[in-house]
Amino acid sequence: MEAVCKKFVLLLSCLDRPGIVHAVAGFLADRGCNILDSAQFGDVSNNRFFIRVCFSGTHSLERLAGEFTELADAFAMQWSLNDTAIRPGVVIMVSKFGHCLNDLLFRHRSGLLHVDIRAIVSNHPDFYPLAASYNIPFHCFPVDQSKKAEQEDRVLDVIESTKSDFVVLARYMQILSDNFCARLVGRAINIHHSFLPGFKGARPYHQAYERGVKVIGATAHYVTAELDEGPIIGQEVIRVDHAFDPETLANIGRDAECIALAHAVKWHAEHRIILNGCKTVVFR
Template sequence: MQDTYILTLSCPDRKGIVHAISGFLLERGGNIEEAAQFNDSDTGLFFMRVQFRCEQIGADELRAQLQTLTAPFDMKWQLHARTQPMRCVIMVSREGHCLNDLLFRWKSGLLSVDIRAIISNHRDFYQLAASYNVPFHHVPMSKSDKAQTEARQMEIVESEGAELVVLARYMQILSDDMCRKLSGRAINIHHSFLPSFKGAKPYYQAHDRGVKLIGATAHYVTAELDEGPIIEQDVARVDHTHTVEDLTAAGRDTESQVLARAVKWHSEHRVLLNGHKTVVFK
C-alpha cells in the first residue's frame, strides 16, 4: 500500500487523454487498480480519478514526470499517497450528533482522516473530545470580535496542517475572508435538502410547508450562504403527524450519514470541483 497513489485530474476534453495516462503509468511499471472518468458535455471538461501502484519510482519523481505529460493537455491535477490520511479539523456548536458519528467512524477505521483538533464556540463537547484524545479548543464567538475569533480558528487550522475542515453543525456564518481561505477544503452539513429551506431553522420552514420528505445536504463552504457545490444528499420520509421536534429528531441520522459519506469521499479524493457543481467518483 505504501506504493499506491491516487491521481485526480480535469482538463478540456479531447482524444487521447486516457491513453496518455494509462501509457504513462505502464511505461513506469504502474498497475491501475481503480479508474473512473466523466466527460461533461455541457462544459466540455474531462474528469478522471486513477488509483494505481508504482514501485519503480517515488512520488517526487512521479510528480516531476507528470508535469511534462499533463502540460500539453492543460490539466489541473493532483497526486496523493493512498496511505496518507487527510488531516482534519472539526468545528461544532451545541448539536453533537454529527461530531460523535465522525469520531466513532474515524476510530473504527472507516474514514481516511486524521482528526487533529475540535474547535467549538461552546464547551459542551470537551469531554467527548477528551474520550477520543483529540485536542479541544473553546473559541467563543461574538459579533464584536468575529475577525479576531476567526483569526484564532484559522491559526489552529493552519498549525494542524488541516487539509479538511468539517463544519459538523457549526452554527455560525463564516466571513467571506474565511470562506476564501478554506475554499475547496471546508465541508458543511445543512439540515435541509438544498436548495430548499436555506438559512436558519430549516426544519421549522419545512414543517410550515407541510413537506413529506426532509433531507440533509453536505456541500463545500462558499461565501454565498448554503450555495456551495453539493457533494451528497439524502432524505427521510415524514408526514402530517410529525412536529418540528419529530422532524429534527428524524433528521439527525440523515445528517450524520450524509456528512460521513461526504467526508469519506473527499478524504479519498473522489470529489472533483466542476464550477458550482461536483463530480463524485463513488
C-alpha cells in the first residue's frame, strides 16, 4: 500500500549562525521530504534567525517531531511542527460590537479561514442568535467585577474543554487579568480599534478625533498583561478628514478592524507568525 503524502509547516527561531538552513534541509532530505516553500529572516538587531518551511512527506507528525528534537537542541531552537490538514481549534470572545465576529464567521463558512470555531464566549447574550445560525456553541458569562476571576475561570474551562489552540478577542471589551493573559501567551489575538501604539485604551476614535488625525486604523496583536502593548501582528488604515466626527470615524473604522483581525487569524492558523521579543515575524 502506497504511503500517504502529507504537508507540514516547520517554524523555528534561534541565534543566527552558519549552517542552519543546510541542517534543516538535510534533515528533511534524509527523510524523503520535499520542500514546497521556504522563507527566512535574520534580525541583525538581536542576531536571531527565523524560518518557515512548508514541505511534504510520508512520515507521521509524531515521528518527524521526535527525530527533529536532536537537531533543534543542537541549535537551541524554539520551534513547532504542524500538519496542515489539521484545523486549529479556536474560541471567539465578543461583547456588544459584532462586526468582527460576523466577519470571521462568514469567512469561515466561505472556506477562507482554515480554523475550527469550537465556541463563542460573550459577557452579553446579544449574539446567541448569530452563533446559533452557524451552529456554534454560545456561552454567556456576564462580568461581575467582584467575581471577575470566577468568570475568567469559566472562560478558560471552555477553552480547555474544547481543546482549542488559540483565542480571538473580536471586540471583547474587558481588561483581562494577568493570570488569564499568562495562560494564553502567544495564543490570544486581540483587535484594537486604533493604529497602535497611538490611542491606547478606551474610546480611541474619540482620541483620534480630538487630535485631528488624517488616518485611522486598527491593530491586531497578541494579548499580554500590559494593555494594548502586545506584539503587533497586522494593521490596516483608512484615510479620513476634518469633516468626520467620532461616530463617523467609528463606523468607517469597523472595516479596518475586520480586515486586520481576519488577516491575523489567517496567518496564525497557517503557522506564519513567530514571536520575536515584543515584535513578530510574519511570513505572508
